[in-house]
Amino acid sequence: MITTTDLYKTYQMGNVAVHALNGVSVSIKEGEFVGISGASGSGKSTLLHMIGLLDRPTSGGISISGLDVIALSDQEKTIFRLERLGFVFQEYALVHELDAFENIALPMMARGETDERISDRVSEMLASVGLQERGKHLPKELSGGEQQRVAIARALVNDPDILLADEPCANLDSTNSKAVLDLIREINQESNQTVLMISHEDWHQQYFDRVIRLKDGEVVEE
């Protein structure tokens, strides 16, 4: 479903070239739950950002469901992200002024969905992450684990094929981390959504179907 071919990303910092990805070729099947691990600076976020169409590789190819996504125009990429990809980040990235319900509704509003559809679907998503009583809470009125569950509901509200998660448990204690991982695993199994998740923690590996390990921008284990 996702294939990267000889992916390179070089950041130019003045006279210094930082080679964040050095020829990464990986294949991820539909419905797989794949962990991405490796030391700090090994290129994990860069790889996730390339697959999430948040940044362009210096060279190499990315194909998602047979589509050459690098060739898409900026507008086509925006639509592709909105319809096909969901993102979860370690810092939750919720809009502070909006309550949980409104945060989850944002990707549907961006697609121009009707108020009725938004209301039904957001209520369904709140229930699926166990927060049906918390829709009117602002992010600051929620615990870290609850905020991350809102972020997961927001990432999934448009029913994407692929969930990309960049250390979603980094700011959570072990109980909340487990709740978030259980939730992602459940979504992956029930909806056959493909999940790519960056993680530093060895104990997370029991959740993954397999792990892609990076070192200095190269795949050392797949």
Ligand SMILES: Nc1ncnc2c1ncn2[C@@H]1O[C@H](COP(=O)(O)OP(=O)(O)OP(=O)(O)O)[C@@H](O)[C@H]1O
């Ligand atoms: N925008 C940027 N400009 C310049 N260099 C960058 C940029 N983003 C990342 N890098 C560099 O690219 C390399 C890979 O970074 P990346 O964030 O992908 O690593 P990572 O494995 O996700 O690290 P961490 O676990 O610390 O988040 C690092 O050396 C980093 O300093």
